[in-house]
Amino acid sequence: MTANPDRTDFREAMAHLPAAVNILTTDGPGGRCGITVSAVCSVTDDPPTVLVCVNRSSASHDIFSGNRRVCVNVLGGRHEELAMHFAGATKVPMVERFAWDIWDPQEPVPVLRDALVNIVGTIRDRKSMGSHSVMFVEVESVRVRTGDSSLVYFNRRFHRLESQ
Amino acid sequence: MTANPDRTDFREAMAHLPAAVNILTTDGPGGRCGITVSAVCSVTDDPPTVLVCVNRSSASHDIFSGNRRVCVNVLGGRHEELAMHFAGATKVPMVERFAWDIWDPQEPVPVLRDALVNIVGTIRDRKSMGSHSVMFVEVESVRVRTGDSSLVYFNRRFHRLESQ
Numbered sequence: 001m002t003a004n005p006d007r008t009d010f011r012e013a014m015a016h017l018p019a020a021v022n023i024l025t026t027d028g029p030g031g032r033c034g035i036t037v038s039a040v041c042s043v044t045d046d047p048p049t050v051l052v053c054v055n056r057s058s059a060s061h062d063i064f065s066g067n068r069r070v071c072v073n074v075l076g077g078r079h080e081e082l083a084m085h086f087a088g089a090t091k092v093p094m095v096e097r098f099a100w101d102i103w104d105p106q107e108p109v110p111v112l113r114d115a116l117v118n119i120v121g122t123i124r125d126r127k128s129m130g131s132h133s134v135m136f137v138e139v140e141s142v143r144v145r146t147g148d149s150s151l152v153y154f155n156r157r158f159h160r161l162e163s164q
Numbered sequence: 165m166t167a168n169p170d171r172t173d174f175r176e177a178m179a180h181l182p183a184a185v186n187i188l189t190t191d192g193p194g195g196r197c198g199i200t201v202s203a204v205c206s207v208t209d210d211p212p213t214v215l216v217c218v219n220r221s222s223a224s225h226d227i228f229s230g231n232r233r234v235c236v237n238v239l240g241g242r243h244e245e246l247a248m249h250f251a252g253a254t255k256v257p258m259v260e261r262f263a264w265d266i267w268d269p270q271e272p273v274p275v276l277r278d279a280l281v282n283i284v285g286t287i288r289d290r291k292s293m294g295s296h297s298v299m300f301v302e303v304e305s306v307r308v309r310t311g312d313s314s315l316v317y318f319n320r321r322f323h324r325l326e327s328q
Contacts, residue, residue: 001271002305013281016308017206018316040205041202044293047294048169049294132207134207140167143177150182161182163180
């Protein structure tokens with residue numbers, strides 16, 4: 001075991017924790033934005049709640065916490081390129097990403113039409129922890145595309161996982 | 165979208181969020197125990213912290229929160245059967261599971277010798293949320309078996325994900 005891991009040791013360990021890839025989106029008085037996040041997990045089903053960890057130094061952080069209404073779009077196997085756009089790796093401006101015909105126009109926050117799962121809810125609580133905020137999202141609506149593959153990030157690479 | 169999802173709708177959505185499979189273990193004044201958990205994620209690297217969600221109605225919950233020293237053993241592709249044992253699906257008594265020669269004898273908490281990742285730390289904070297506690301674990305030591313496959317739970321099945 002490596003005691004008192006430095007940032008590199010810790011990040012290496014975290015890179016080996018496989019995780020879903022999600023685009024967290026919002027719209028509202030603070031504006032519209034979206035970021036790729038992997039730290040999402042289920043907390044409780046009463047009331048249905050998920051948590052999302054967001055870096056507080058990101059410009060989007062205050063937009064999410066100000067608007068409060070968000071969507072967790074859990075990505076399918078085909079969404080690797082989209083994950084890169086929303087991770088900021090491709091320099092495509094935010095406004096252009098939301099102009100693509102991939103969003104459900106009738107929803108109050110950007111809902112990715114062919115995501116594996118969409119989870120729309122409201123941030124009810126928030127806890128600061130070091131560099132990040134843990135946002136607790138009470139879930140108001142969900143949609144699942146049963147049978148679709150999922151996108152998983154593991155060992156600093158995207159993997160496609162079939163549902164069967 | 166399904167508005168106001170009931171427990172079944174919410175669980176169906178969560179079943180489609182792929183996640184690492186981990187055995188959370190502890191030892192100390194409250195006793196020794198371990199449970200299979202999927203809700204683990206990285207929070208911040210300063211100080212290095214992960215979170216784990218544990219059902220408060222589980223008998224193990226108070227043992228973890230009392231002992232505070234824990235290990236998150238992130239499972240490799242070969243550990244499906246072990247995940248079932250620690251999920252309580254096989255009725256093998258806890259004492260028998262810890263008698264198997266799969267644990268590092270020199271560690272203060274049960275560290276699975278050939279886990280993909282071992283994360284030893286102390287619960288520094290805890291937040292109750294519905295049925296569950298979110299436990300914030302400050303990381304004291306880590307170990308990674310680079311190149312190993314990982315075990316992922318998705319669509320109510322185990323999947324083996326190769327590292328390349």
